[in-house]
Amino acid sequence: MTQATQLKAHSTTAAFEALKCKECGAEYELKATHVCEFCFGPLEVKYDYDLLRRTVTRETIQAGPHSIWRYRPFLPVATNTPIDVGTGMTPLVQANRLARRLGLKKLYIKNDAVNMPTLSFKDRVVSVALTRAQELGFTTVSCASTGNLANSTAAIAAHAGLECCVFIPSDLEAGKVMGTLIYNPTVMSVHGNYDQVNRLCSEVANTHGWGFVNINLRPYYSEGSKTLGYEVAEQLGWQLPDHIVAPLASGSLFTKIYKGFQEFVEVGLVDAKPVRFSGAQAEGCSPIAKAFEEGRDFISPVKPNTIAKSIAIGNPADGVYAIDIARKTNGNIASVNDAEIIEGIKLLAETEGIFTETAGGTTIAVLKKLVEAGKIDPEETTVVYITGNGLKTQEAVQGYVGEPFTIEPKLDSFERALERSKTLDRLEWQQVLV
Numbered sequence: 178m179t180q181a182t183q184l185k186a187h188s189t190t191a192a193f194e195a196l197k198c199k200e201c202g203a204e205y206e207l208k209a210t211h212v213c214e215f216c217f218g219p220l221e222v223k224y225d226y227d228l229l230r231r232t233v234t235r236e237t238i239q240a241g242p243h244s245i246w247r248y249r250p251f252l253p254v255a256t257n258t259p260i261d262v263g264t265g266m267t268p269l270v271q272a273n274r275l276a277r278r279l280g281l282k283k284l285y286i287k288n289d290a291v292n293m294p295t296l297s298f299k300d301r302v303v304s305v306a307l308t309r310a311q312e313l314g315f316t317t318v319s320c321a322s323t324g325n326l327a328n329s330t331a332a333i334a335a336h337a338g339l340e341c342c343v344f345i346p347s348d349l350e351a352g353k354v355m356g357t358l359i360y361n362p363t364v365m366s367v368h369g370n371y372d373q374v375n376r377l378c379s380e381v382a383n384t385h386g387w388g389f390v391n392i393n394l395r396p397y398y399s400e401g402s403k404t405l406g407y408e409v410a411e412q413l414g415w416q417l418p419d420h421i422v423a424p425l426a427s428g429s430l431f432t433k434i435y436k437g438f439q440e441f442v443e444v445g446l447v448d449a450k451p452v453r454f455s456g457a458q459a460e461g462c463s464p465i466a467k468a469f470e471e472g473r474d475f476i477s478p479v480k481p482n483t484i485a486k487s488i489a490i491g492n493p494a495d496g497v498y499a500i501d502i503a504r505k506t507n508g509n510i511a512s513v514n515d516a517e518i519i520e521g522i523k524l525l526a527e528t529e530g531i532f533t534e535t536a537g538g539t540t541i542a543v544l545k546k547l548v549e550a551g552k553i554d555p556e557e558t559t560v561v562y563i564t565g566n567g568l569k570t571q572e573a574v575q576g577y578v579g580e581p582f583t584i585e586p587k588l589d590s591f592e593r594a595l596e597r598s599k600t601l602d603r604l605e606w607q608q609v610l611v
């Protein structure tokens with residue numbers, strides 16, 4: 178890094194100016210608060226884009242670390258030493274075999290199944306939230322989680338030396354629970370669904386003075402998802418795609434990819450162009466897809482019942498904003514059932530060698546559905562966001578994959594098994610004792 182770029186990078190430290198209500202525009206100090214006192218709208222971080230335009234270039238970004246922190250001027254932290262556990266800059270994979278299978282030409286997978294440190298996109302939002310939590314003086318951090326957020330919060334809190342107490346619904350997959358416990362936080366497993374966990378956490382946040390990454394720190398936390406927009410733009414050679422497909426839980430991730438693209442246009446890092454935004458939900462928890470399909474502007478909350486637990490939020494906080502973006506960009510929001518989700522997981526694994534969790538299976542299945550309905554043009558450069566890792570939700574595909582051939586440590590035993598394997602349909606593999 179030259180001295181000039183160092184100075185440039187340094188001078189952008191304080192581009193975040195205030196918290197601003199998304200509904201009425203009221204502004205607030207940069208504290209741990211997330212709801213407007215006047216209209217109860219959600220608060221969002223506001224930036225000085227003139228300052229960013231003057232001080233950030235493609236070169237200053239490329240001279241930064243190989244992590245989300247290369248975009249630090251666009252994130253709501255003041256420190257020069259954020260918590261950097263290598264989060265972000267995950268591969269953007271050209272998915273030619275999946276594209277051919279679906280009849281598309283230019284398809285990319287943004288692969289957050291290999292994000293660091295806990296193999297989901299949540300590491301992005303938590304790296305930002307915990308860095309901000311330290312700046313605001315919190316010593317205990319917490320979250321209401323559908324699984325991945327608990328993994329990230331516990332791991333990154335351990336790295337940063339913060340006290341940690343996380344809340345999860347009691348019916349989560351074993352991999353998600355172990356993937357939290359190993360970091361030795363306090364874990365509250367709540368008899369109830371995510372929406373009930375979230376309500377309990379709102380009460381705890383008011384009484385205990387903890388930093389809840391997705392409650393009182395939510396305006397900072399959610400900004401971390403913008404890096405999924407920045408990275409795709411940079412990895413495409415400083416260009417925006419034509420169409421993106423992403424999963425929807427609360428809807429936050431989806432809206433922040435949009436904000437990320439807009440900001441890069443606003444400060445002159447990429448050329449403006451229309452990008453279509455399409456969202457994916459599981460049929461067993463699809464309040465956003467239903468409202469979109471019925472042309473409604475409000476969400477009717479539902480009780481989740483799907484294998485896609487990581488995106489099972491029945492009362493999604495950013496649902497209406499996600500619908501607005503899908504509509505104004507000429508995109509779609511669709512849902513798929515559990516069988517289609519399993520097929521989606523297998524399709525991505527078999528064509529691209531990427532093992533995703535149920536949220537990723539949902540996204541791939543919705544991609545397929547939209548292509549079949551003619552809602553994605555084969556010529557469009559399409560980016561699909563894969564947000565989590567399949568090793569954490571193995572229960573979902575148990576019984577839907579083949580079994581190994583069990584053989585003796587002898588050549589003829591192997592040869593017989595190999596012959597047998599040729600007579601079996603690949604999808605009908607079963608345990609064969611030779």
Ligand SMILES: *Cc1c(COP(=O)(O)O)cnc(C)c1O
Pocket residue numbers: 297298299325326424425426427428429430431487488534536537564565
């Ligand atoms: C949390 C989560 C999402 C979506 O999160 P939003 O609440 O919509 O921001 C998507 N995929 C995975 C794997 C998740 O854990």
